[in-house]
Amino acid sequence: MITAGCDIGSLTAKAVILKDSEIMAKEIIRATARPEESALAVMKLICAAAGINMENIDRLVGTGYGRKHIPFVNSVESEIACHARGAFHQAPGTRTVIDIGGQDAKAIRIDDRGEVIRYAYNDKCASGTGRFLEIIADSLDLSLEELGALSQKSTVILTISNQCVVFAETEIISLVNEGREIPDIISALHRAVANRVASLARGIGVEEEVLMTGGVAKNPGMFSALAGALGLDLKAVSDPQMNGALGAALIAEDDLTGKSKR
Amino acid sequence: MITAGIDVGSLTSKAVIMKDGKFLSSAILKSKPRPWESADLALNSVLEKTGLSMTDINCSVGTGYGRDKIPFIKQALSEIACHAKGARWLMPSARTVIDIGGQDCKVMRLDEKGEMVKFITNDKCASGTGRFLEVMAKVMGVELSELGELSACSKSPITLASACTVWAQADIIQHLNEMIPIEDIAAGINNAMASRVSTLVSSIGIEREVCMTGGVAKNSGVVSSLEKTLGIHIKKIRRDDPQLAGAIGAAIYAETVSNGGKI
Numbered sequence: 001m002i003t004a005g006c007d008i009g010s011l012t013a014k015a016v017i018l019k020d021s022e023i024m025a026k027e028i029i030r031a032t033a034r035p036e037e038s039a040l041a042v043m044k045l046i047c048a049a050a051g052i053n054m055e056n057i058d059r060l061v062g063t064g065y066g067r068k069h070i071p072f073v074n075s076v077e078s079e080i081a082c083h084a085r086g087a088f089h090q091a092p093g094t095r096t097v098i099d100i101g102g103q104d105a106k107a108i109r110i111d112d113r114g115e116v117i118r119y120a121y122n123d124k125c126a127s128g129t130g131r132f133l134e135i136i137a138d139s140l141d142l143s144l145e146e147l148g149a150l151s152q153k154s155t156v157i158l159t160i161s162n163q164c165v166v167f168a169e170t171e172i173i174s175l176v177n178e179g180r181e182i183p184d185i186i187s188a189l190h191r192a193v194a195n196r197v198a199s200l201a202r203g204i205g206v207e208e209e210v211l212m213t214g215g216v217a218k219n220p221g222m223f224s225a226l227a228g229a230l231g232l233d234l235k236a237v238s239d240p241q242m243n244g245a246l247g248a249a250l251i252a253e254d255d256l257t258g259k260s261k262r
Numbered sequence: 263m264i265t266a267g268i269d270v271g272s273l274t275s276k277a278v279i280m281k282d283g284k285f286l287s288s289a290i291l292k293s294k295p296r297p298w299e300s301a302d303l304a305l306n307s308v309l310e311k312t313g314l315s316m317t318d319i320n321c322s323v324g325t326g327y328g329r330d331k332i333p334f335i336k337q338a339l340s341e342i343a344c345h346a347k348g349a350r351w352l353m354p355s356a357r358t359v360i361d362i363g364g365q366d367c368k369v370m371r372l373d374e375k376g377e378m379v380k381f382i383t384n385d386k387c388a389s390g391t392g393r394f395l396e397v398m399a400k401v402m403g404v405e406l407s408e409l410g411e412l413s414a415c416s417k418s419p420i421t422l423a424s425a426c427t428v429w430a431q432a433d434i435i436q437h438l439n440e441m442i443p444i445e446d447i448a449a450g451i452n453n454a455m456a457s458r459v460s461t462l463v464s465s466i467g468i469e470r471e472v473c474m475t476g477g478v479a480k481n482s483g484v485v486s487s488l489e490k491t492l493g494i495h496i497k498k499i500r501r502d503d504p505q506l507a508g509a510i511g512a513a514i515y516a517e518t519v520s521n522g523g524k525i
Binding site: 033103124125126131135162163164165166167174177 | 427
């Protein structure tokens, strides 16, 4: 049985192909403005990587911001359902999933069977999403990937008092002008984003174990900042950005095996 | 007695000189990164206009974002106090003052004597402040001052998907790419701004007359959209520039300070 999950986010498009619950291939590309285009591109790429044709996929589930525009899916699932499914599969001890993506952040509580109990979601305010990091990296002329390593060189604790990305950007520019060190600024930025997400998560009650997923989880500075903000240890998975697509592929499998609750 | 009021804001700095409670002259300049430079420039500019020198001023009061960093003032006073005082001077019948500045929005309720009853401020989120308009104007490649006129020509304003300045910016870029008329985009921006501010206004309650101060009061698009959203009439300030409210209030208070009065 071959199933696939396709997660079309605002910044990236991800796909996972499973063969009997084992990952055959996974791919990630930068999303274009048109979700259907991104979906086609990432599926073409992943089929080539797995050495199969689209027709060989028994069931395909779509998710993510652009899920309603993926032309070839068998069904679409909410991001919450997919992220919960992916997290429970990868780390069955997970009771809280915190996912920070390019344009949103989610906190999901699941029970010992992987069922979603409650969740909170922020896509209204850019603060507390990956976009905050992206904007500041841009204005400091750094790449997003550099932030994590840089922040670990921090020696002085600074605080960014503004929560709003627009105001924080100005604040950060004045910190640079004051001669503050970039690693210290980045570290403060990570704590600012982490605090925002932590308060979202606290709203639904955080229960251990806590798994951090989403593209932002690849940034070790953000990972430790979030752990610090929550005051507990976080669990990690090897490829946190693929969690939603993996969950979608697993739900596709559940649908075929009758394990699905719907 | 000659007094000066200096209002150092995030985007503009204002200076006003008054003589025995009468308005003499004013200056509005773009703020410099350092508040004391802005204050110096604004004061020098207004002194030049009046032919007065620093030594002619009996007392000066500072307000605004950078008020604690102005060296030459006798006292620094809160923006809320100065804006309420200035608004009252600009429009004695005002009971509700909506002040939208470069990076905040204040709504003040006054009693019939002009005393502050209550107020509410947003300086946490750029949406609903002048900064929102500034960012959008920049993305559109138009002047901030053009947004009002542009929106008056709109036939079908766009609706912004999000109130967040960051998301709205991305939204505007997409609308520009789709060749949506710039007037419709400007109108959508002004409406979004008004909708955000009206939430703040509603939470404190409205009493007539309502007036608007601050730089954004000069944007007719935001004013008319606010009137529509709130179902009220906003009385236009004609006595002087509504952007000067804070500096006027500071100059009025300077007389009290000079007389040894407590504020």
